[in-house]
Amino acid sequence: MRTGSRKVAIVGVSLSDCGRVDDATAYALHAQAARRALTDAGLERSLVDGFASAGTGTLAPIEVAEYLGLRPTWVDSTSVGGSTWEVMAAHAADAIAAGHANAVLLAYGSTARADVKSGRRTGNLSFGSRGPLQFEVPYGHTLIAKYAMAARRHMLEHGTTIEQLAEVAVQARANAALNPEAMFRDPVTVDDVLSGPMIADPFTKLHCCLRSDGGAAVLLAAEDYVTDCRTAPVWILGTGEHVSHSAMSEWADFTVSPAAVSGRLAFERAGVGPGEIDFAEIYDAFTYMTLVTLEDLGFCGKGEGGAFVEKGRLRVEGGELPVNTDGGGLSAQHPGMRGLFLLVEAVRQLRGEAEGRQVRKDGGRLPELAVASGTGGWFCSSGTVVLGRTRP
Secondary structure, eight states: OOSSSOOEEEEEEEEOSOBOOTTOOHHHHHHHHHHHHHHHHTOOGGGOOEEEOOSSSSSHHHHHHHHHTOOOSEEEOOOOGGGHHHHHHHHHHHHHHTTSOSEEEEEEEEOHHHHHHHTOOOGGGOOOSOGGGGGTGGGTOOHHHHHHHHHHHHHHHHOOOHHHHHHHHHHHHHHHTTOTTOSOOSOOOHHHHHTSOEEETTEEGGGBOOOOBEEEEEEEEEGGGGGGOSSOOEEEEEEEEEEOOSSGGGOSOTTOOTHHHHHHHHHHHHTOOGGGOSEEEEOOSBHHHHHHHHHHTTSSOTTOHHHHTOTTTTOTTTOSSOBSTTOHHHHTOOOSOOHHHHHHHHHHHHHTOOTTTOOOOGGGOOOOEEEEEEEETTTTEEEEEEEESSOO
């Protein structure tokens, strides 16, 4: 349980312009998303006394806060890869519950696609070869190769097939087709995925996330602020975080991600189980991430992920457990670190604002519970957040 008695809600969310944004800097994308999130919440900028950011500049929460005209008394610069934003949300919720802050803005912006297009190589595109990684780099252990190794291990141990992994990409694209903001919306088939150019065995191109520009912002606030907001609150019910390894030689089991711990903690603290969740937003830089995270969060047993993702189960339309309802990093957008986008989409769904792709329960009712789970590095870290429409 969080220390402190105040309940915490997400009261504002937004994306910046995303996809191909050639005329904006990363700072400008931060600012655009932040302004839109504040407008979404209906709160004045002067009320924000906490700020969290990572991935831009040397002193991210200070430099970006200054750019945004904020003077926070509480900051967080935790940087653990793609799970950063779920971990930051947990830290912010704890700080607000304990009275160390009242309203905390999480903001991110990246020109990752533009950097690749122009030939620039930025910090969030290369992990370098210093420290423990220097012992793996000579053997070709690129980031994608590490994910491919893990996928191969799961296939060997549990009989997971490449067609099952391809199903993740197919269903992500089906969800993206319903999202007017998604970068790629044309349908794809399992054959399309399998016949694409090989990137790192067993991953062809469509097993891998796209590269985009874009930013996102999420505003968390104490329950006292909720009545002043223009949107319905989405409550933080439970959070969990866990770190696993950096060097692949230190990863005990390639088929178990750190979400096995972060998810268990989040569900325990929320007082709900996986079977009560209406939809899930899961970090999907590669198809295997989705499959193994579903297992580790408890939506199916270990080794059962391949069968679980079959038969359209992850689709918004007709799926038993809609996953990555905006199309995910595989089809919607992926600007370097996508964890904050998971929270934005989860909140929009719970508020009934996901135009064209809205998840509905029996009788057309809005969903009540969601989980957002981010993964960082090459399964190095995980942050999981359980969200709900009803005040805890």
